[in-house]
Amino acid sequence: MAAVLAGVDIGGTKISVVIADESGHVLGRGRRKSKPERGFAGVMARVQETVDEACMNAGVLRSALSAVGVGAPSPILPDGTAVSAVNMGWTNVPLTEALSELLGLPTFAENDCNVGTFGEYTFAGRSGTLVGLFMGTGLGGGIVKNGVIQSGDHFLAGEIGHMTIVPDGRPCGCGKLGCLEAYASKTGLAYEFKQAIWLEKKASVLPDLVDEGGLDNVKSSLLRRAWDERDDVTRAALKRAARYIGIAAGNLITLLGPSAVVLGGGVMDALGDELLPLVRKSAEEHAFPAASYRSTAIELASLGDDAVALGAVAYARSRMA
Amino acid sequence: MAAVLAGVDIGGTKISVVIADESGHVLGRGRRKSKPERGFAGVMARVQETVDEACMNAGVLRSALSAVGVGAPSPILPDGTAVSAVNMGWTNVPLTEALSELLGLPTFAENDCNVGTFGEYTFAGRSGTLVGLFMGTGLGGGIVKNGVIQSGDHFLAGEIGHMTIVPDGRPCGCGKLGCLEAYASKTGLAYEFKQAIWLEKKASVLPDLVDEGGLDNVKSSLLRRAWDERDDVTRAALKRAARYIGIAAGNLITLLGPSAVVLGGGVMDALGDELLPLVRKSAEEHAFPAASYRSTAIELASLGDDAVALGAVAYARSRMA
Numbered sequence: 001m002a003a004v005l006a007g008v009d010i011g012g013t014k015i016s017v018v019i020a021d022e023s024g025h026v027l028g029r030g031r032r033k034s035k036p037e038r039g040f041a042g043v044m045a046r047v048q049e050t051v052d053e054a055c056m057n058a059g060v061l062r063s064a065l066s067a068v069g070v071g072a073p074s075p076i077l078p079d080g081t082a083v084s085a086v087n088m089g090w091t092n093v094p095l096t097e098a099l100s101e102l103l104g105l106p107t108f109a110e111n112d113c114n115v116g117t118f119g120e121y122t123f124a125g126r127s128g129t130l131v132g133l134f135m136g137t138g139l140g141g142g143i144v145k146n147g148v149i150q151s152g153d154h155f156l157a158g159e160i161g162h163m164t165i166v167p168d169g170r171p172c173g174c175g176k177l178g179c180l181e182a183y184a185s186k187t188g189l190a191y192e193f194k195q196a197i198w199l200e201k202k203a204s205v206l207p208d209l210v211d212e213g214g215l216d217n218v219k220s221s222l223l224r225r226a227w228d229e230r231d232d233v234t235r236a237a238l239k240r241a242a243r244y245i246g247i248a249a250g251n252l253i254t255l256l257g258p259s260a261v262v263l264g265g266g267v268m269d270a271l272g273d274e275l276l277p278l279v280r281k282s283a284e285e286h287a288f289p290a291a292s293y294r295s296t297a298i299e300l301a302s303l304g305d306d307a308v309a310l311g312a313v314a315y316a317r318s319r320m321a
Numbered sequence: 322m323a324a325v326l327a328g329v330d331i332g333g334t335k336i337s338v339v340i341a342d343e344s345g346h347v348l349g350r351g352r353r354k355s356k357p358e359r360g361f362a363g364v365m366a367r368v369q370e371t372v373d374e375a376c377m378n379a380g381v382l383r384s385a386l387s388a389v390g391v392g393a394p395s396p397i398l399p400d401g402t403a404v405s406a407v408n409m410g411w412t413n414v415p416l417t418e419a420l421s422e423l424l425g426l427p428t429f430a431e432n433d434c435n436v437g438t439f440g441e442y443t444f445a446g447r448s449g450t451l452v453g454l455f456m457g458t459g460l461g462g463g464i465v466k467n468g469v470i471q472s473g474d475h476f477l478a479g480e481i482g483h484m485t486i487v488p489d490g491r492p493c494g495c496g497k498l499g500c501l502e503a504y505a506s507k508t509g510l511a512y513e514f515k516q517a518i519w520l521e522k523k524a525s526v527l528p529d530l531v532d533e534g535g536l537d538n539v540k541s542s543l544l545r546r547a548w549d550e551r552d553d554v555t556r557a558a559l560k561r562a563a564r565y566i567g568i569a570a571g572n573l574i575t576l577l578g579p580s581a582v583v584l585g586g587g588v589m590d591a592l593g594d595e596l597l598p599l600v601r602k603s604a605e606e607h608a609f610p611a612a613s614y615r616s617t618a619i620e621l622a623s624l625g626d627d628a629v630a631l632g633a634v635a636y637a638r639s640r641m642a
Contacts, residue, residue: 162609
């Protein structure tokens with residue numbers, strides 16, 4: 001019988017689990033709020049519950065799983081330590097150890113955007129070097145080369161969202177200035193929305209569309225709606241974000257010459273058809289040499305919302321091999 | 322008997338050759354103007370003469386050499402084609418084939434800054450990932466990981482000098498805007514010197530120091546002299562260049578997490594003691610996360626003027642192995 005694995009996506013808001021076979025075919029799902037305020041042990045207990053829920057939905061026993069893959073919002077050391085997850089409030093927590101004990105299964109954890117890129121690499125049949133850029137609340141990225149996640153000599157790198165893209169630019173949540181994430185993420189969009197609507201008093205449908213979160217974290221589906229209603233403020237902010245993603249993609253092509261750059265995350269899942277041509281145009285303007293740009297495919301990611309959870313399945317499978 | 326090799330550095334102005342043993346001990350040298358106006362065949366003939374001159378000085382027969390390594394200012398494909406060398410006027414020339422026929426020896430060509438970085442990796446006993454940044458007339462770079470030059474899936478990448486460092490910034494000789502090279506190279510310094518001296522009418526010792534080349538290509542030794550004379554224009558331009566190199570180094574640390582970044586090239590050879598602390602400070606400000614910066618050594622290159630020629634020796638040796 002083919003192996004069945006669990007893939008866990010631990011985020012600041014929610015935990016998502018898929019149960020899948022080796023080819024990424026999903027057999028069942030689970031989802032819970034992550035409630036990071038309950039501390040590391042509290043979140044680990046919720047991961048266990050979510051895995052068990054997904055197993056129930058898939059009709060498999062947890063003990064029948066071959067392995068568990070985990071994507072978490074932190075650099076992860078080879079021993080499974082999550083070094084720093086700001087949204088979770090974690091510093092140097094033993095993520096792999098805690099989960100493998102709780103679940104009684106071989107467990108393999110990696111950075112969420114790294115496994116997201118790894119999933120695209122595996123299930124979309126990529127080869128060579130693949131760069132993943134995921135635009136959601138933040139801007140995460142990953143680099144996979146010849147089937148191996150590239151996180152640098154000290155397992156802390158691949159932080160594409162924190163490249164300085166504008167020297168002395170906008171403040172980023174990380175404390176630096178001018179990071180890509182400060183321009184090309186929902187956080188960056190919020191900055192532009194407030195500037196346009198509050199300071200420059202521009203007309204926009206956004207204030208009427210958004211609910212409790214206000215302009216700080218507009219749902220991707222609402223961004224889509226505002227775009228489709230030809231809202232100038234929304235379109236200008238998204239076009240600007242696409243341009244900066246293109247600059248980053250251009251730099252990554254100049255430096256790394258990947259075979260492909262894939263664009264994912266909530267904003268891209270909702271608006272990729274509109275944004276992809278803009279990202280390509282900007283990447284072409286900024287990549288060197290031109291031949292390197294022409295050799296790199298810039299495409300939308302294929303796994304959508306499941307990118308991290310399915311990527312975690314692919315990662316766990318690769319570690320079992 | 323240990324192998325003896327030739328290392329050839331082909332530049333827009335001069336050809337330099339070293340004859341060296343496997344540990345990089347130099348036995349003899351040759352040097353000639355490259356005269357690119359004589360065309361590809363003309364330059365190849367001059368390379369042959371320079372190799373023969375270096376063999377004479379080393380007291381070895383050309384036929385006794387094990388191999389020839391070549392660093393040239395172009396991306397080089399695996400078949401030895403030099404894709405595009407703007408300073409030489411070459412497009413898709415069969416560099417390796419031409420030289421191996423002329424010299425009657427196994428010949429291995431690579432991009433000059435790639436072999437420069439490879440030489441630092443080999444002879445300075447580096448491991449893991451090494452990034453090399455060479456500041457001279459231009460700003461060249463290379464990435465070596467676990468002893469392998471990283472030039473991307475299509476052998477065109479690693480062009481660190483053409484990362485966009487300032488969106489919509491200064492024009493670069495490559496036709497793009499805001500490349501690192503437009504800020505951190507002698508070309509970038511010339512821009513600042515002219516701005517300060519011609520437009521802003523600032524006082525400077527530079528116009529009296531420079532000879533025929535004017536402000537466009539001030540010799541590194543004269544930059545050193547002007548720095549030592551506390552020339553404000555010179556110091557401000559060099560400090561600014563060091564800051565931009567630090568931004569690039571910070572981005573490379575954020576993305577690739579190398580064990581070391583080494584700084585070489587004529588300007589660094591002359592002024593590295595003054596510029597290194599400034600580059601480090603700027604890299605620390607711009608790298609993410611902080612732990613990644615602390616895990617990366619930022620140091621001056623050790624091979625000086627011989628970086629490319631000795632790097633070519635190391636590269637040829639590695640290809641023979």
